[in-house]
Amino acid sequence: MISSKCNSVTTCALMLMSLFSVIGGHSEFSGTSVQTVHRGKSVNISCKYKPSSDTENLTVELKTNNTLCSLMKSNSSWINQSCIDHIRFIPKTEEMSFEVSKLQVNDTGTYKCVVTRIIPPPSELLSEEGTFVQVIAHPKVSVSHVRASDGFHTILCLSEGFYPSALEQVWMRNGGFQNVSLTYNINKTNPDGSFTLHSYLNVSDCTNYSCWVNHSSLSQPMIRHLPPADCYENRGARSSKHQRVSHANIFTNY
Ligand SMILES: *[C@@H]1O[C@H](CO)[C@@H](O)[C@H](O)[C@H]1NC(C)=O
Ligand SMILES: *[C@@H]1O[C@H](CO)[C@@H](O)[C@H](O)[C@H]1NC(C)=O
Ligand SMILES: *[C@@H]1O[C@H](CO)[C@@H](O)[C@H](O)[C@H]1NC(C)=O
Ligand SMILES: *[C@@H]1O[C@H](CO)[C@@H](O)[C@H](O)[C@H]1NC(C)=O
Ligand SMILES: *[C@@H]1O[C@H](CO)[C@@H](O)[C@H](O)[C@H]1NC(C)=O
Ligand SMILES: *[C@@H]1O[C@H](CO)[C@@H](O)[C@H](O)[C@H]1NC(C)=O
Ligand SMILES: *[C@@H]1O[C@H](CO)[C@@H](O)[C@H](O)[C@H]1NC(C)=O
Ligand SMILES: *[C@@H]1O[C@H](CO)[C@@H](O)[C@H](O)[C@H]1NC(C)=O
Ligand SMILES: *[C@@H]1O[C@H](CO)[C@@H](O)[C@H](O)[C@H]1NC(C)=O
Ligand SMILES: *[C@@H]1O[C@H](CO)[C@@H](O)[C@H](O)[C@H]1NC(C)=O
Ligand SMILES: *[C@@H]1O[C@H](CO)[C@@H](O)[C@H](O)[C@H]1NC(C)=O
Numbered sequence: 001m002i003s004s005k006c007n008s009v010t011t012c013a014l015m016l017m018s019l020f021s022v023i024g025g026h027s028e029f030s031g032t033s034v035q036t037v038h039r040g041k042s043v044n045i046s047c048k049y050k051p052s053s054d055t056e057n058l059t060v061e062l063k064t065n066n067t068l069c070s071l072m073k074s075n076s077s078w079i080n081q082s083c084i085d086h087i088r089f090i091p092k093t094e095e096m097s098f099e100v101s102k103l104q105v106n107d108t109g110t111y112k113c114v115v116t117r118i119i120p121p122p123s124e125l126l127s128e129e130g131t132f133v134q135v136i137a138h139p140k141v142s143v144s145h146v147r148a149s150d151g152f153h154t155i156l157c158l159s160e161g162f163y164p165s166a167l168e169q170v171w172m173r174n175g176g177f178q179n180v181s182l183t184y185n186i187n188k189t190n191p192d193g194s195f196t197l198h199s200y201l202n203v204s205d206c207t208n209y210s211c212w213v214n215h216s217s218l219s220q221p222m223i224r225h226l227p228p229a230d231c232y233e234n235r236g237a238r239s240s241k242h243q244r245v246s247h248a249n250i251f252t253n254y
Contacts, residue, residue, distance in 0.1 A: 032110070032130040038217065039137040039163070042101035047113035049096060049127040057119035058126070062087060062098045063112045069098060072118070100133070105163040106193040108135045137163040137194050138217035145206060145230035152202050155226055157211035163194040168214040171201050172223070177212070206231040 037043045047060060051073070059081075062069040069083035071091075078091050088099045098113060111133055115126040139159035146154040159169055169185075171178040178201065186198040203209065207228050214221035 032132055034132045034134060036134045036136060037103055039103060039105060039135055041103060042099055043103060043131075043133055044090070045098045045100060045111045045113055045131045045133075046129060047096040047098075047115055047127065048129040049113075049115045050094060051096075056117060059116045059118055060089070060096060061114045061116075062089075062100075063114060064109050068100075068111075074119075103133070103135045104192060105135050105137055108133060108163075135163065136217040137161055139167065139197075139213060139215055141211065141213050141222060141224050143209075143211050143224045143226045145226065146200065148231075152204050153206040153231060155201050155203060155206055155209055157199045157201075157213075157224070158196070159213050159215075160196045161190060161192075161194045162196075162215050162217065164216065165195050166216065167195070167197055168212075168221075169197055169199050170212045171199065172210045172212050174208050 035043050045062060051058065056073070057075075058073045060071050060073070061067050067082075069087045069089060070081040071083075071089050072079045072081060073091075078089070080089075083089065086101045088101070090097045090099055096113075096115075098111075100107070100111070109132070111131050113127075113129045113131075115128075117124045117126050139162035142158050142160075144156050144158070146156045148154075155171075157169055157171065159167060165187075170180060171183060182201060184200040186200075188196045188198075190196055199211070201209070206226060209226040211224050211226075212221055213224070
């Protein structure tokens with residue numbers, strides 16, 4: 001149900017845990033929140049830290065397993081140390097944050113904003129705020145007739161490039177679900193970390209078939225119909241080595 005509350009532009013935050021703590025005289029909340037974001041979009045990772053005075057000298061870092069971006073505040077001005085592409089520091093006084101843009105599925109993970117006071121020494125950890133970023137990608141769904149041979153047809157429902165991996169894909173006929181044990185599934189991982197699922201079904205008559213797909217990136221399940229013409233055009237073509245594979249209803253209107 002995550003998706004019904006988050007469209008492709010907005011992100012939704014869900015506080016899983018929050019702990020009130022007092023560290024070094026500063027009060028702040030720390031914990032892990034979850035943000036669900038569509039592939040290609042941006043997310044803001046809040047540091048949940050409000051500097052106590054303008055003269056404080058700090059470092060602020062955005063980390064996953066590695067440090068992605070690091071800045072230092074000295075004499076009230078921010079100095080860039082190193083930031084990878086697609087990451088921008090937003091030095092708002094009320095709430096510092098990092099904007100991570102152009103998210104890909106392999107950017108899914110826990111991001112930590114770490115604030116450390118450096119002067120006067122010794123350095124002291126002021127705050128560490130974790131955010132779990134779940135990148136989601138919707139499937140591109142197509143339905144096609146693969147081949148006709150001795151009295152039956154093989155039809156294919158294909159969902160490409162979705163993330164995370166959980167996806168439901170079921171054949172329907174005349175409004176009723178087909179027994180899933182008759183479907184042959186092939187599940188592949190793409191180079192970018194997303195998934196593709198092929199579902200083949202052998203049928204004696206390929207009219208009125210449709211494929212039902214549900215995924216966390218979709219606000220509601222989608223249904224793609226097998227165009228009847230695909231079926232008739234392929235009848236009797238059993239000896240052809242290079243069968244036409246037509247992809248119908250390619251879903252791109254996002
Ligand atoms: C992140 O914050 C900046 C500044 O407040 C804002 O302009 C931007 O739209 C925010 N981005 C997201 C994805 O919320
Ligand atoms: C911050 O660092 C600068 C030198 O980089 C120093 O002159 C200044 O006094 C420091 N501020 C505090 C509050 O320690
Ligand atoms: C980060 O570290 C965790 C645990 O050490 C590991 O499972 C994960 O694959 C690492 N992520 C990246 C992007 O290297
Ligand atoms: C920082 O400010 C203090 C006093 O405001 C000044 O003495 C010091 O030279 C400044 N340091 C730097 C690195 O600008
Ligand atoms: C920090 O570095 C990035 C590129 O790494 C640059 O685009 C940005 O303008 C720099 N910001 C400051 C405050 O120097
Ligand atoms: C595809 O494979 C992944 C990893 O092996 C698995 O976690 C996932 O449940 C599979 N998805 C489907 C729809 O079968
Ligand atoms: C689906 O097919 C399997 C094996 O062919 C069978 O055991 C099962 O009862 C069928 N389920 C339904 C709901 O028809
Ligand atoms: C469909 O029929 C072909 C040819 O007999 C067979 O190789 C394939 O395994 C069948 N597929 C399914 C999903 O039953
Ligand atoms: C993540 O995926 C992108 C393509 O979407 C690829 O360019 C990048 O190298 C991948 N990063 C890692 C750490 O696997
Ligand atoms: C396909 O659907 C139509 C209308 O629902 C129905 O009249 C027809 O009998 C169906 N064809 C098959 C082969 O089930
Ligand atoms: C579709 O999937 C979402 C979560 O991924 C689930 O919450 C929802 O109930 C599903 N819808 C249907 C009709 O199964």
